Amino acid sequence: GAVVSQHPSWVICKSGTSVKIECRSLDFQATTMFWYRQFPKQSLMLMATSNEGSKATYEQGVEKDKFLINHASLTLSTLTVTSAHPEDSSFYICSAPLQEGTDTQYFGPGTRLTVL
């Protein structure tokens, strides 16, 4: 079964609104989680590394004030897309290692965001 879950699986919102996406590790703790964005027919692009109890680390070109990440517990990281615009429409996916310090990451099912 799935080891990483995401909620919601899809969301449609109006331009200018904010959307929160949750990523949960199931039956294991994850001090580190990763957030990716994927446009149609393209690869996964890492957006940021979510660190439990500290600030997220953003990849170059990703606006930290637009994509707010909070990792308040060992099983939950949230990504909030603030003031969403149509160009933010994408497939957002999170991942986590089953065991901290290991390299194998397991991915959530993804969240399809459509901004009208």
Add this chain to the structure above:
Amino acid sequence: GESVGLHLPTLSVQEGDNSIINCAYSNSASDYFIWYKQESGKGPQFIIDIRSNMDKRQGQRVTVLLNKTVKHLSLQIAATQPGDSAVYFCAESPHYGGATNKLIFGTGTLLAVQP
């Protein structure tokens, strides 16, 4: 934003044939590699991984080969089935051990299995 007209490389095979999907990685410091399978509308699913101290690893119906000299990775799928149809991504990690490190994904290959 989205790139109009972008198409994934496609590999079309007959059911029952063997498939070989190739990947060139960029960072010579990468020492851990993973293959993922992604079906439409879903998150990537782990298939098999390999460390840089190995050049071959086998799983159930899958084999990964690593050639560090030319920075090349391949995934071989034996007796390909219609359920294998998906996009396959290779990913590299530039570090082993310690804190979990981020993955860098390749462009992906669409495997289309013809019945």
